[in-house]
Amino acid sequence: MSFLEVFQYTRQDSVIHKLDPRAKLFMSIVLAVVALMFLAIIPLLIIFCCLVPIIGAAKSLRRWSRSMRGLSILLIFIIIFNTLLSTQPNPFSHSLALTLRLVALMTSFSVFFLTVHPDELSQALIQMRVRFEFAFAMSMAMRYVPTLGQEAYAIMDAQKARGVELDKGNLLKRIRNIVPIIVPLIIVSIRRALSIAESMESRGFGANATRTYMNVLKFRKRDWAVVTVSLLVLVFVVYVRIFVPLPTWMLWQLPI
Amino acid sequence: MPLIEFADFSFKYLGADSLALRKVDLNIEEGEYVVLTGPSGCGKTTLCRAINGLVPQFHRGYIAGNVIVDGKNTREHNVAELAPIAGLVFQQPENQLVTLNVEREIAFGPENLGVERKEIRRRVEELIDMLDLEHLREKHPHEMSGGEQQRVAMAATLALKPKVLVADEPTSNLDPQSAVTILDLIADLNRRDMTVVLVEHRLDLVSKDASRVVLMDKGSIVADGEPREVLSMDLCQEIGVGIPKATQIYKRLKQRGFNLDKVPLTGAELATLVQEVKQR
Structure with missing residues (x-):
């Protein structure tokens, strides 16, 4: 790719x-x-x-x-x-x-x-009247892609250690093999999302209707x-x- | 008036079987350094969440009693209103970093609160300087080590200019070296008049700086007082709190009829005490 x-x-x-x-x-x-x-x-x-x-x-x-x-x-x-x-x-x-x-x-x-830069992109979107929440969701997605990737590898390793043979079998079996990775990944991600939400809430996310921005594009x-x-x-x-x-x-x- | 006041506060999470906090009464004054400790699941985290209103505003459940922080009842004020009073630092550093570089991260809190641009810039520079983050300024959270991430998370919390810093096991995912750095930083903040509530298991490292130790078990406070006083209680061993090695030795010596003048918290203190006794 x-x-x-x-x-x-x-x-x-x-x-x-x-x-x-x-x-x-x-x-x-x-x-x-x-x-x-x-x-x-x-x-x-x-x-x-x-x-x-x-x-x-x-x-x-x-x-x-x-x-x-x-x-x-x-x-x-x-x-x-x-x-x-x-x-x-x-x-x-x-x-x-x-x-x-x-x-x-x-x-x-x-x-x-x-x-x-993704940050600039979200700032540009905000200044083009896109709501902050949406623009921020986009930049947060970019933030957590590597973290989730790492987590997926950790889960794969854990499942392999328990004897799940991830790269064996025919195509159908391989597709079925995704299940023991995807399910824990989703659960872990939901937990992580809760903990992220907690932290963002503690820092006043969504508190003020008039949010300010440190860097404004001109x-x-x-x-x-x-x-x-x-x-x-x-x-x-x-x-x-x-x-x-x-x-x-x-x-x-x-x-x- | 105390900065934080728990008045007969109880809390049960929605769907939980037992109370997370059971009739907690606790007053914390400005400038104190309170170390909160106890076995896992004893309600330390819930207590921290109650200080900035995450309990009951974010985590729903059944509550009784009141928590009043800087004159504000946490039942009536949302988390965002309490954010500039109580700043929380959590266990997992990477879940606290939500933006793509350090500057943005520190600015995130004040931006949310609608602080003026110049002032945000000033705070960012001040904190980068204070917590020694200059070399990380442009880095993605993923490119930093756990210790660095936690330092950034602390900076991001401090950017709200809170009156009390509440840290919920900030070192549990860190290596010993980074843990010491973070704990030194917290002690340093307390010396600069910041009120600190710290949940920590490594009492070896924190009890010398703490002004007060609060011991929790099964949702209630079981001991509260001076570090030397609380850590020398037998109760600590009973509920399984890892007291400092020096204090442990003090207690063993005492059992064998060998009394030192005061309770030591660090190895250095123990050494001087033993030397004093020997010279006598």
């Missing part, structure tokens, strides 16, 4: 990391929308060439290329199957374009997820610049797509 790394926050000191998450969200959405509007190789390559420098500015090229390599098997799979099964006149070109579009989509969202000039540029790009591309027929060189396709 290494290709998912591209959606995981990495601590870096870069221009992109310092942008306001809301500006980045807008930028990512615009990039994705633009990618969705074309299905020819040349325009998608152009979009792709705009995305790579952004990833580069986020100092995450290496991570990105690693995930793309992890994704390559899936991409090749998509190309082969689409080529074989498509009814388009030039099936190979078509599936190549599809793949490029998938990569462009993933990259444009990874710009967001790679550079936004739109700076550069954030406005990003939003303005993204908006201009969006308007321009939509205009081009609707009113201007694409020049033929842009619609170029491979002969197969």
Whole structure:
């Protein structure tokens, strides 16, 4: 699952990391929308060439290329199957374009997820009028994922020590083997949730209608610049797509 | 007026068979360092929960009597209102850390109470400095050791500026070294005029700093007084409380007709006492 790394926050000191998450969200959405509007190789390559420098500015090229390599098997799979099964006149070109579009989509969202700390994300949501409880639930889920993982391993070890053979037998048996892990895990998690709730309650969770925040996100000039540029790009591309027929060189396709 | 007043307080958890607390009468004054001890299931945790209103507000059950904390009856005030008075630290550090880094964790309490931003920042910096957390500032709770987590949990509780710190076995999941660090920290806080209620089994480590030891068994308080006085009672052994080694030796010596001048709580005290007797 290494290709998912591209959606995981990495601590870096870069221009992109310092942008306001809301500006980045807008930028990512615009990039994705633009990618969705074309299905020819040349325009998608152009979009792709705009995305790579952004990833580069986020100092995450290496991570990105690693995930793309992890994704390559899936991409090749998509190309082969689409080529074989498509009814388009030039099936190979078509599936190549599809793949490029998938990569462009993933990259444009990874710009967001790679550079936004979960805390910033929840703060951005709160400032976009999402209720604190929901935004906090999200950040808490991220907080407890590793803890639960650890617990699952501990339970597996305990069950193995009692003679449960977790990795033996046919598929059906293996699926049934999940039960002795899942049940204790759920019970332990419920207990943990109670104890967490107790601790949060003791620290005044949900006490005050006017909760304050230590770190408040502020739109700076550069954030406005990003939003303005993204908006201009969006308007321009939509205009081009609707009113201007694409020049033929842009619609170029491979002969197969 | 005492800071914490238990007046004939009894409590039974919903669905439980027996009383968790049985007619508890206890007054705790400002500035005291109370060590609460007793066998498992004797009601120590329930007593702690009763101080900040988790009992009866969060854990429902049958109650009799009253608990009055800083003039507020815990029946009538919710936990959040009592949070700035009584700060609780719990057993499992990782269940107390709910955010993704230390700064946020410390800010969580004051943010909930609607404290002003600048003041929150000031408290965070003060506590990071005081509890020596600078190197952990940006860390995920999962990247910290148990001792570090518990230190952060304490900082997060202290950020509420409570009048009394209630710690429910804060060291039970820690290695001895981290336990000593946490207990030293608590003793240090008490020297800075913080009232402390501490549940602890390792009496070897805490009885020298405590101003008072309260012994509980089966939901009621069975002994209450000066550490030296309570820990030298025979009752301790009867209900199975691990008294400090030095006190144990004092009692053995006494059984054999060898009286020391006072009850020792630490090895060092015992050594001086024995030396004094030898010189005589």
